[in-house]
Amino acid sequence: MNIPLINLRKQYETIKEEIDQAIQDVVLSTRFVGGENVAKFEEEFAAYIGTRYCVSVGSGTDSLILGIRGLGFSGDDEIIVPANTFNASAAGISENRLKPVVVDIDEQDYGINLEDLARKINSRTKAIMIVHLFGQSDKIDGIKKVIKKSGKNILIIEDSCQAHGAYFKNKRVGNFGAFSGFSFYPGKNLGAYGEGGAIVTNSAHLAKICRMFKDHGQITKYKHQVLGINSNLDALQAAILRVKLNHLDNWNALRRKQATYYTRSLKPLNRFVITPNQFPERKSVYHLYVIRVKRRNALLKYLNEKDIGVGIHYPTPLHLQKAYEYLNYKKGDLPVSEKIAKEVLSLPLYPELTKEEIAYTVNCIQQFYA
Structure with missing residues (x-):
């Protein structure tokens, strides 16, 4: 018996007709970047998570990099991140020239160790990145209590790249911070057939600035208001994700x-x-x-x-x-x-x-x- 760690072929076979039709529709439309599928996926994914806004980007890593950039931190600012996570969690911090402060994890749930978290908070701490590892939310209430006890104005950032649809109490993850980053890497619970990611937030300002950052700093074509990059979810991936989101x-x-x-x-x-x-x-x-x-x-x-x-x-x-x-x-x-x-x-x-x-x-x- 041969059993792979994941089996994307089996998944495709169960939704083949829907996927094939979605891909064909995009190819026939010749609209491969932006367009209706991307806009509708953003709307549908925001509704699924329960946030007001979704900004699609080129990868889960970009979702963290651009989301953090939109928060406006600088200089000696620090963001706390757990040690047991994929490199992208810390890359979202370091790529913004900020300092990752790494905390130990809890042996019971592999999330943030609250005692070490309390020790690592200082005057330079601007945010705590919660990583919902392996598909399970971290202990959000406990983390909020540590923040409150510190007396400091510290934001929560959610790395939800492994937790599409996971709940903490009565809300899906993605609702508990300034923003949440998601990945649509093929092996994720909601995976594209290539790279993809999304920033979800309830902040109109953050959504707007991230939308500029991911498209060369522009909202209106050729009107570049800030320095930005090219990080788009293409229409083929959006169409595939729309099919998969229903399942x-x-x-x-x-x-x-x-x-x-x-x-x-x-x-x-x-x-x-x-x-x-x-x-x-x-x-x-x-x-x-x-x-x-x-x-x-x-x-x-x-x-x-x-x-x-x-x-x-x-x-x-x-x-x-x-x-x-x-x-x-x-x-x-x-x-x-x-x-x-x-x-x-x-x-x-x-x-x-x-x-x-x-x-x-x-x-x-x-x-x-x-």
């Missing part, structure tokens, strides 16, 4: 069922395997199903030999990446992040995954630890 809630529900089946099936292995925790106020969309295991690298090799695709998210915390050595962190500074980086393993998970495939994966893990 997203169903796909997320299937992911939750699969995650529940994994967790139940792995319970007898709790001496070797730690499964993801669930929290009553959070509704995960399981972008990834991440376990923590003993002898991680050996298990990874064993599962690959059994034709099971697995991944590591992430093998090196941000503070130990060479790109950020100028921040002068060292091994031991963020012990939980460093420990978890040696243990995490992502198992196959996608809406079309079958119970038989999950059972085979779990059985192989059982054989490894037997």
Whole structure:
């Protein structure tokens, strides 16, 4: 049995007619940049998340870079970011010539460690980037309490690139900060057939300035009001995303069922395997199903030999990446992040995954630890 980490071909086969028609319509229209599909996707995605505005961009990374640029920070300003995340989270900060301040994570949910957060806040702290990792929201109320206790005017930025449709209490993520960045990389829960991203916000000013930043600094053609870049979601990707958005809630529900089946099936292995925790106020969309295991690298090799695709998210915390050595962190500074980086393993998970495939994966893990 061959089980990839994700299977985009299976997904395409379930919506082939809709996707093929959407692509054909764009090709026949010859409107490949901007146009109706992009405008309608922005409107539909904003409505789905529950925000007033959506500004589509060329990638999830650009959503963070341009969103932060729109907030107007400068000089010695700092933004706090958790250590266990993809590099793009920190890139959104560093590409704006701001300082990323890296905090340790919580061993229970892999989100921000509130005690370390409180220690790292200072007079230069302008924002905290919450990363809704693996499809689960972070503990937003706890983070807000730390901000309030600090007595400082600190904004929240949401990195929702892995959490399309996830909830915290009765709201979807993307509603809790100055803005939220989303990625539509092909492997995401809502993925394009190329690169894409979006900034969602309730601020008319921020939406306007980000729309200028992403289109050469212009709103009216050839009237360049600010310095900008070229970061557009093309019409083909927008058309594909419009089709997929209609299926997203169903796909997320299937992911939750699969995650529940994994967790139940792995319970007898709790001496070797730690499964993801669930929290009553959070509704995960399981972008990834991440376990923590003993002898991680050996298990990874064993599962690959059994034709099971697995991944590591992430093998090196941000503070130990060479790109950020100028921040002068060292091994031991963020012990939980460093420990978890040696243990995490992502198992196959996608809406079309079958119970038989999950059972085979779990059985192989059982054989490894037997």
